[in-house]
Amino acid sequence: MIEKKAKWELPLFFLLSYLIMGIGAVLYNLFGMAFFSVENFRFGPAVLWFFMIFSPTISALFLTYIFRGSEATKTLLRNYIKFNVNWTWYLAAVALLLVPLLVSLFLYLFHIGGGIGPDPNLTFGFFIAWMIFNFFSGPFAEEGGWRGYALPRLQARYNSLIASLILGFFWTLWHVPLAFVIGADQAALGLFGWIIYTILVFTITIILTWLYNNTKGSLVVVILAHFFFNVGSNTAVNMFGLVNNMNYNIIGGIAGVFYLVLIIAGFGYKRFSRMKESEIPKLG
Numbered sequence: 294m295i296e297k298k299a300k301w302e303l304p305l306f307f308l309l310s311y312l313i314m315g316i317g318a319v320l321y322n323l324f325g326m327a328f329f330s331v332e333n334f335r336f337g338p339a340v341l342w343f344f345m346i347f348s349p350t351i352s353a354l355f356l357t358y359i360f361r362g363s364e365a366t367k368t369l370l371r372n373y374i375k376f377n378v379n380w381t382w383y384l385a386a387v388a389l390l391l392v393p394l395l396v397s398l399f400l401y402l403f404h405i406g407g408g409i410g411p412d413p414n415l416t417f418g419f420f421i422a423w424m425i426f427n428f429f430s431g432p433f434a435e436e437g438g439w440r441g442y443a444l445p446r447l448q449a450r451y452n453s454l455i456a457s458l459i460l461g462f463f464w465t466l467w468h469v470p471l472a473f474v475i476g477a478d479q480a481a482l483g484l485f486g487w488i489i490y491t492i493l494v495f496t497i498t499i500i501l502t503w504l505y506n507n508t509k510g511s512l513v514v515v516i517l518a519h520f521f522f523n524v525g526s527n528t529a530v531n532m533f534g535l536v537n538n539m540n541y542n543i544i545g546g547i548a549g550v551f552y553l554v555l556i557i558a559g560f561g562y563k564r565f566s567r568m569k570e571s572e573i574p575k576l577g
Contacts (some may be wrong), residue, residue, distance in 0.1 A: 299577060302360055303446050307463050309352040310438060311470075317345035318470035324486040328476035331426050332515050336541070347439020349467070357442065375511040382504060382514050389552075390521035394528065395542045397535040400544075406536030414531055423532075426522065432519035439464055439565055440505045440515050449577035452504050461498035465491050489542065493544070496549040498520050502567040503556045509573040 320326075320341055327333050329342035333459070345353070358366045400406030439460060447456035472481040472487075482490055500522075501515050508514045525545065528537045560566050565571050 299446075302356060303443060305350050306349075306356055306438070306443060307467075309356070310348045310467060311483075313348035313351065314345050314467055314470050317341045317348075318474050318477070321474045326475075328460050328471075328474045328480075331423050331477060333476060342430075345470075346434040349435045349442070351438075352440030353438040361368070369437065372441055372512040373437070373516075375508070376513050377538040378511050378514060380510075382508050383517065384515050384516035385504060387521055389497075389518050390525045390528070392548050393525050393541065395534075396412060396544050396548075397529040397541060400540065401535040406510070408536045409534040411533050412531065419480045420532065424528075426514075427524050427527075428520050430518045431523050436501075436512050436516050436519060440501060441510070441512055444502060445510070445574045445576035448506075448573060449575040452563040453506060453565045454499070457499045457502040457565075458495065460502075462496035464498060474494050493545070493549070496553065498547075499556065499565070500552055503560065505563060506566040506573050507560075507568065509568075509572060 307564065310381050321328065321338070324337070326335075326338050326341070329335070329338035338550050353365060353369065363521055397406060397408070402409040432572050435527070443460055443463075444456060447459055450456075468479055468490075471477040472482065474480055479487075479490070497519070501518060504514050504518050505511070524539050564570065566573060
């Protein structure tokens with residue numbers, strides 16, 4: 294029975310995730326609300342934000358329960374507490390922020406990165422609130438869906454590279470409604486910005502697949518990596534003013550190429566891992 298229903302799981306997952314995201318964007322515009330953020334901390338935008346940003350995980354949990362039952366749902370949730378992985382994978386997750394941040398700091402110290410120094414209005418309390426918000430706005434909210442649900446099903450059909458490229462496409466597409474919501478980061482990208490953004494989404498998708506496969510499906514490591522990737526530019530550019538945005542994009546681009554070369558050359562493109570085929574998270 295599961296095998297017959299399995300072919301509908303991915304299409305329904307993407308459809309439901311996009312439907313929630315799209316309805317949320319329409320409601321934001323219908324009521325003239327700005328996107329929920331640390332600066333715009335209001336109840337109405339917060340409720341819409343929750344359903345939109347958590348839509349991949351909401352869809353994943355709902356469909357897992359419908360198609361595979363409560364035990365499969367518990368298994369998905371247990372990936373959120375899979376802490377027992379080798380420390381090197383935690384280091385790899387931190388490196389997504391640490392390497393560009395250290396390079397940016399080096400350039401700032403030698404006055405060659407175009408940095409203007411820390412924001413004079415930045416307070417410790419705001420910084421902590423902003424970090425907490427960014428942890429839940431994306432990394433924690435999405436990964437149960439993208440990596441916990443969609444990736445194992447894609448890898449049951451394709452090798453890890455193809456699965457990542459497919460997931461990267463749908464992940465990028467899922468962000469498109471935010472381009473029409475006032476206050477969302479995507480609304481200010483412009484055409485060139487969207488090109489860069491798309492490249493970055495595909496890059497991080499491959500890196501997160503690599504981490505997911507080598508930790509046997511640990512959402513802990515994946516969420517941390519997603520978080521460190523997300524906060525990098527804002528931390529280095531907007532808050533601490535170490536480098537300007539263009540230089541950070543160059544640094545991040547070079548670092549991204551380095552990560553991808555490391556993954557492909559060191560682990561191969563079929564599984565992004567030296568582990569046995571049977572140990573790679575797959576769900577047909």
